[in-house]
Structure formats: C-alpha cells, structure tokens
Amino acid sequence: MTDIEKQTEERIFESATEIFIEKGMDGARMQDIADHAGINKALLHYYYRSKEHLFEAVFEKMAAVMFSRFSPVFDEKTSLEDKIRFFFREHISFLQKNPRLPAFILNEVNRNPARIKKLIQRYNINEFWNTLESQHHDELIRYNIRREKMAQLMTSIAAISIFPFAARGIMEVLFEKSGQDFNDYLEQRKDFAAEFVIRALKGSGTE
Numbered sequence: 001m002t003d004i005e006k007q008t009e010e011r012i013f014e015s016a017t018e019i020f021i022e023k024g025m026d027g028a029r030m031q032d033i034a035d036h037a038g039i040n041k042a043l044l045h046y047y048y049r050s051k052e053h054l055f056e057a058v059f060e061k062m063a064a065v066m067f068s069r070f071s072p073v074f075d076e077k078t079s080l081e082d083k084i085r086f087f088f089r090e091h092i093s094f095l096q097k098n099p100r101l102p103a104f105i106l107n108e109v110n111r112n113p114a115r116i117k118k119l120i121q122r123y124n125i126n127e128f129w130n131t132l133e134s135q136h137h138d139e140l141i142r143y144n145i146r147r148e149k150m151a152q153l154m155t156s157i158a159a160i161s162i163f164p165f166a167a168r169g170i171m172e173v174l175f176e177k178s179g180q181d182f183n184d185y186l187e188q189r190k191d192f193a194a195e196f197v198i199r200a201l202k203g204s205g206t207e
Contacts, residue, residue: 011037012047016058021104025055026111059119062101069094074131080139084157085194091161092190096183102165143201160193 001009015036019028030051034044048054069090073083095101109116129150133140140146145153164171164186172182 008037008039008043009047011039012044012054013058013061016054017062020055020058021100024104024107024111025051025115028055030054056119060122063119063123066094074135076135080132080136080143081198084197085191087157088161088194088197089190092186092193095162095165096186099165099168102162106166144204145201157197160197164189 012033016028016033019033019036022028023032028051030044031041033054034041037044044054048057070087072078072086078086105116129147133147168182171185175182175185
C-alpha cells in the first residue's frame with residue numbers, strides 16, 4: 001500500500017467514525033462518509049465494498065485502540081487493586097476524548113443487538129478471566145471473587161465509568177445548577193470510582 005493509499009484509508013476511517021457516531025449505522029450513508037473524507041463514492045467502495053463492512057472495520061479499530069490502552073492491566077507485577085485504579089484512570093480519560101462513544105454503542109445495541117453481538121463474540125472473555133485468575137489467585141479468594149461473579153463485577157465497574165458520559169446532558173445541567181464543573185467531576189471520579197470499588201471488594205471479602 002502506497003503512502004497516498006494509507007492516507008486515504010486513514011481519512012476514510014476518521015470520517016466513517018465521525019459519521020457513524022453522529023448518525024448511527026442505520027442513519028449513515030456512504031455518500032456522507034465520502035463527502036466528509038473528501039473523496040468520491042466510487043473510491044470509498046473500492047476500499048470498502050459495503051457500509052456494513054466499513055462499520056465492522058471501524059468498530060474493530062475502535063475496540064483495538066481502547067484495548068491497547070488497557071494492555072498494562074495484564075502486567076503480572078501489578079496488583080489487582082492497582083489494575084482497578086489503572087482501568088478507571090485510563091477508561092475515563094479515553095471517554096473524555098471520545099465522549100459520544102458510549103451513546104453510540106448503546107444506540108447500536110438497541111437498534112441491532114445481533115450485529116453488536118456478532119462483533120463482540122470475537123473477543124474471548126474467558127481468556128481475560130484465566131489471566132486474572134493465574135495472576136491474582138490469592139487476591140480473588142481474599143475478595144471472594146469467583147468466576148461466576150466476574151460478569152457482575154465487570155459490568156458494575158464498566159457502568160460506574162460509563163454512566164456519567166451516557167447521561168452527560170442531564171448531569172451537566174444538574175452540575176451547573178449546583179455550581180459544579182463537570183470536567184472537574186470527571187477528574188475526581190478517576191480516583192473516587194477506583195477507591196469505591198476497592199472498598200466494596202474488601203467489604204465483601206474475607207479480610
């Protein structure tokens with residue numbers, strides 16, 4: 001692939017991401033993406049045969065970018081508590097840079113759950129659990145975290161991180177009325193959320 005082709009593909013990805021997040025999969029048109037990227041529609045179809053194929057490519061790239069930021073979570077030298085702190089710090093920072101992403105994903109889940117399910121099934125959640133279990137066996141026992149509880153724990157952690165962005169419109173109005181700054185709240189939440197989860201785990205464990 002030449003440098004020009006790489007630059008064109010990057011523009012397509014950036015434009016497609018912007019249009020998909022703004023209009024959703026169903027509302028986006030290939031012509032919109034081509035116009036945003038400054039190319040003709042025929043060239044867009046040369047790179048991606050269909051809107052569905054382009055959507056899958058964009059979704060996978062967004063997931064890859066997000067997961068790459070969390071790779072230190074798999075560092076065996078990092079304690080479970082520090083991994084929780086790291087997750088909230090990185091996840092909230094990522095969402096600060098991509099504030100519309102949670103609403104986009106939730107909308108797509110509601111519009112076409114089968115499509116999102118198909119994309120998510122490519123990721124092996126059991127591999128993540130097996131890694132945690134091998135690295136933090138004693139900590140998991142101490143905090144009473146068993147395999148069957150992992151889904152509850154992971155969805156609770158994700159919800160604590162995502163909710164402020166999913167409900168941002170409402171929260172900003174409430175904060176404005178109370179004289180609080182939403183961005184300051186997000187910065188504080190990186191530490192607050194992590195310590196909240198850690199205290200909850202300690203309270204449910206055997207310590």
